[in-house]
Structures are given as structure tokens and as C-alpha cells.
Amino acid sequence: MDKVITCKNCKMTFPEDAIDKSQDPKCKCGTRLWPVNALLKETPPLHLTVPALPSEVAITDIVSSMVVFVVKWALAAIPAIIILALVFALISAMAGGTLMGISDTMKHR
Numbered sequence: 001m002d003k004v005i006t007c008k009n010c011k012m013t014f015p016e017d018a019i020d021k022s023q024d025p026k027c028k029c030g031t032r033l034w035p036v037n038a039l040l041k042e043t044p045p046l047h048l049t050v051p052a053l054p055s056e057v058a059i060t061d062i063v064s065s066m067v068v069f070v071v072k073w074a075l076a077a078i079p080a081i082i083i084l085a086l087v088f089a090l091i092s093a094m095a096g097g098t099l100m101g102i103s104d105t106m107k108h109r
Helices: 038-040 061-106
Strands: 003-006 014-015
Touching: none
Parallel strands: none
Antiparallel strands: 003 014
């Protein structure tokens, strides 16, 4: 014989295999038929192992690595400054030409 689930509130019975346990089913009166805790009990527990962390950390060679980083940063900044100067010069030339054209048309009016 199939298992039957009975509603705690209205005492209505439902066959267990007719209830979709993944949807948190409810009776017509609104009472939950299948508690979420029961679903969690059906799944086997997970056993996770955490690797042991080292108890000591040794920091070495911080000065030379910082110097190398700063030198690389400075060398990378040179082409960036050149590119920014060219972009600024191009924008200034376009803006200056536009303003000169506007002022030239104003003189001839």
C-alpha cells in the first residue's frame, strides 16, 4: 500500500507519490504538505575536508620587487604621455581651427 500524507489542518489525505516534493506542495487549505526539512533529511550529508593552512608566512625581497614595479610603471608611462600629448594637440588644433573659422566669418559681416 502506498504511503499517504495527511494535512495537519483539514485532515485531507494525499498519496505520497502524487505530491511533487520539489515544488513545496500545499493543501487546498494552504497548509504545507511536505516540509522542506524532510527533503533535506533525504539527501546525504556532505563531508568536506579543508586543507591545513600554513602557520607561518615568510615575507622576503619586498624592496627589490617594489623597485622593479616602479621602474616598469615609469617606463610604461612614457609612451602614454606621448600619446596623450598627441591627442591633446589634435583636439587643440581642431578646436583652434574651428574658432579661427568662426571668428573669420564674423569679421567679414
